Amino acid sequence: MRIDAETIQALLQAAKQSPPSRVEKPGEVTPFDFQAPHRFAPEAAKRLREAAEVMARDLTATLSAALQGAFPIALDELKELYISHLPAVPDAYYVPLNINEHVAGFLLLPRDTAVGWVTKLLGGLADGDIEDGRILSTLETDLLLDVTKKVVEAVSRACRDNDGPTITHTEAVSRAPVELVEEGQIADVCYFTFQRKEGDKALPFFLVLLSELLEPMAGMVRPPERSLEDVQRDMLAHVESVPTDVNVRLGTVNVSMRDLASLEVGDVILLSRPMGEPIDVIVSGKTIMAGQPVQHKGWYGLQILRVKEDA
DSSP: OOOOHHHHHHHHHHHHSOOOOOOOOTTOOOOOOTTSOOOSOHHHHHHHHHHHHHHHHHHHHHHHHHTTSOOOEEEEEEEEEEGGGOOOOSSEEEEEEEETTEEEEEEEEEHHHHHHHHHHHTTSOTTSOOOTTOOOOHHHHHHHHHHHHHHHHHHHHHHHHTTOOOOEEOSOOBSSOOOOSOTTOOOEEEEEEEEESSSSSOOOEEEEEEGGGGTGGGTOOOOOOOOHHHHHHHHHHHHHTSOOOEEEEOOOOOOOHHHHHTOOTTOOOOOSSOTTSOEEEEETTEEEEEEEEEEETTEEEEEEEEEOTTO
8 A cells, every 4th residue: 555645644633633532441541641640539529519519509609799680600510730831811800719718729710700790789781892901990909809708708708518628818900810728739629610601602610729728618628637656656657577498507518419309318517617606697688686596495596696786
């Protein structure tokens, strides 16, 4: 078969495309996605999603009251992401979130969502047309902060009701992304996407929280922190309980195959070690002790005479 340049180009183009999706069969091995964290096992992830759906119902009531009209909210997606893989959202508003006085996440409002909320608060239509490049004034930003305060309270209430942490917010709205960890550090977050279920214009917003802090909501219980001394003691106890083969060597001698083949019952092989000289105790191929043979209650034994200093 002759393959011309056109065929080769077609094959190269096909190789660049994603493989077609297929239905996985039970027992099949699937590739592990190293680009995404896997902190939560399926059951834990299910519990976390159920808590987020409760959160969405609470947010529906909160935003409907704050914006003075029906504002149904639903959880659209929940993903685990490394911080370095957070999607960029241009032209957005950020509200930093705190847990135990430390920055632990943020509320992310795309520009259209932020403008829509403020417009709704001022009596307009949240899902109406928003002019390009429209940004909030200082007064409108203060109004937005009042709304987001109520949103954060609802999020915190839902977290607490599901064994999660208490969340507070920073009294500021920023146009710059929130830094959760120092540059170069690896951490993972839960990325919640909430969405209005009705209206001609979708107004999503996002909740981003460090995954480690949400483990209680997912039913994950970590063992209490242990001191270094406790860990060292347990490791030593484990090592001390490991079974080890101990060999006692009387001596060695080189014998030719001819002499070895001619040995008969009653023959004596003289070893290289004189009588009375201590014999070796060998562990894992290393001589660590020396002793002398003894007899005790019908059993051969070894009385330890010395232990090597570097044993």
